[in-house]
Amino acid sequence: MRIRRVALAVFICVALSVAHVTAQTEASSINPEAVEFETPVLSIAGITGYRVELFVAGADPTSDRPVNTMELGAGALRSDGRLRVELKTLIFDIPDGRYVATVRAMTATRSEQSAPSEAFVLSRAETVDDRIATAKRERIWTKVGLAIAGGLLVIPVLVR
Numbered sequence: 001m002r003i004r005r006v007a008l009a010v011f012i013c014v015a016l017s018v019a020h021v022t023a024q025t026e027a028s029s030i031n032p033e034a035v036e037f038e039t040p041v042l043s044i045a046g047i048t049g050y051r052v053e054l055f056v057a058g059a060d061p062t063s064d065r066p067v068n069t070m071e072l073g074a075g076a077l078r079s080d081g082r083l084r085v086e087l088k089t090l091i092f093d094i095p096d097g098r099y100v101a102t103v104r105a106m107t108a109t110r111s112e113q114s115a116p117s118e119a120f121v122l123s124r125a126e127t128v129d130d131r132i133a134t135a136k137r138e139r140i141w142t143k144v145g146l147a148i149a150g151g152l153l154v155i156p157v158l159v160r
């Protein structure tokens with residue numbers, strides 16, 4: 001009988017500790033590539049464009065200034081009614097931290113803002129200066145590659 005009581009006590013303690021740990025865990029995405037919106041704001045009449053706004057998590061998106069914004073044309077809405085935004089350019093020069101994003105649908109006379117996305121974490125190994133230097137190197141190598149390809153296309157014309 002004593003073994004049953006001990007086993008029951010251990011089971012209850014484990015069950016309570018697991019529930020307690022689960023309640024404190026907050027799910028968030030780390031370094032997401034994109035954020036998707038599916039909201040009634042996307043389908044208001046007469047949309048001329050969308051603006052994605054990035055806020056520090058905990059900020060009030062209705063009154064605080066966004067950390068960064070990105071303009072999208074009216075054609076950015078996919079056929080399934082969702083708006084997918086690649087975050088690479090939006091978060092390029094943003095420091096690491098916790099953020100949320102909103103989308104603002106704009107018409108000629110007004111704009112409507114969506115509810116904020118789930119919070120996501122930016123945690124990158126390199127600094128902003130490192131990212132800028134890498135981007136410059138990539139542009140240089142792109143130019144070199146285009147010059148080589150252009151030269152290869154000109155060779156058949158010169159050989160004739």
